[in-house]
Amino acid sequence: MITRRTRAVLLAASLVALTGCGAGTASDDRAAATAPAGPSATPVPRTSVQAAPLRIPGLGPRTRAGIPKDSEQAVVVTGEGRNSPDSRVTLYARTERGWEPGAVWPAHNALKGWTDHHRGGDLRSPIGVFGLTDAGGLRPDPGTKLPYDHGSGFTSPGTGFEGEPLAGSFDYVVAINYNRRPGTTPLDWTRPLGADRGGGIWIHVDHGGPTHGCVSVSETHMKRLLRTLDPALHPVVVMGDAASLAR
Incomplete structure (x- = not known):
């Protein structure tokens, strides 16, 4: 028998699949729901990997x-x-x-x-x-x-x-x-x-x-x-x- 709680969980899962937002965890979803929207939101810092300078091949x-x-x-x-x-x-x-x-x-x-x-x-x-x-x-x-x-x-x-x-x-x-x-x-x-x-x-x-x-x-x-x-x-x-x- 499918309980009311089970139906709620299945409905939430189907909405996630339809919106393409399945990369986060449950805790991520909760954080997103409570995070401030618009310009006042704190940006997530991005890190970049800088390639090492090209060396001349074959030189020790x-x-x-x-x-x-x-x-x-x-x-x-x-x-x-x-x-x-x-x-x-x-x-x-x-x-x-x-x-x-x-x-x-x-x-x-x-x-x-x-x-x-x-x-x-x-x-x-x-x-x-x-x-x-x-x-x-x-x-x-x-x-x-x-x-x-x-x-x-x-x-x-x-x-x-x-x-x-x-x-x-x-x-x-x-x-x-x-x-x-x-x-x-x-x-x-x-x-x-x-x-x-x-x-x-x-x-x-x-x-x-x-x-x-x-x-x-x-x-x-x-x-x-x-x-x-x-x-x-x-x-x-x-x-x-x-x-x-x-x-």
Whole structure:
């Protein structure tokens, strides 16, 4: 037998279902019935979850710590392996959301891969974070904001490790600030760490094979890089094999 109390409960439940307000508990319903209405009601505070700033993927704490706080452009060169001459270049820009990725390009590095302690003639590219402050080339400035030294000193005679011609490799270059004096032409051979630690490490036009220590990308990508880099944004290159960058 359905009592009067049971009928009242069933009626209340059916009204809740019809109005779509079934998310609250019984105590919530009682509180809503007695809460003041209109503008005088106390608003319920809302909490927001702020997303963590975007980081550059693949970089460990040691590598991230090497990026200056005022750097807003990063050219990340990730080698396929410690002893591999193949790598990829990814351009990153720091925004309000963190590091945003841009273009990704195939690249070459040194014949024997990478090293933490580069020495002249070891045929390995240095691992680390280095400034990018100066550019130049055999061909005229393609529109970079970096200081650009245009001259005949940027010649590259001979052939590469795979017999490919090197002509045109230095048509466009960006000096990597490893063992060099920033603020000078890439042709300045001052070596603050000593001549035995090598130098002349550049980003330059790819000639189709491994380098002696530089990073190389296609001519099209080299011109785009030059037009992208802005000294006001304190650009850096972050370079090394993937395992080393993850440290």
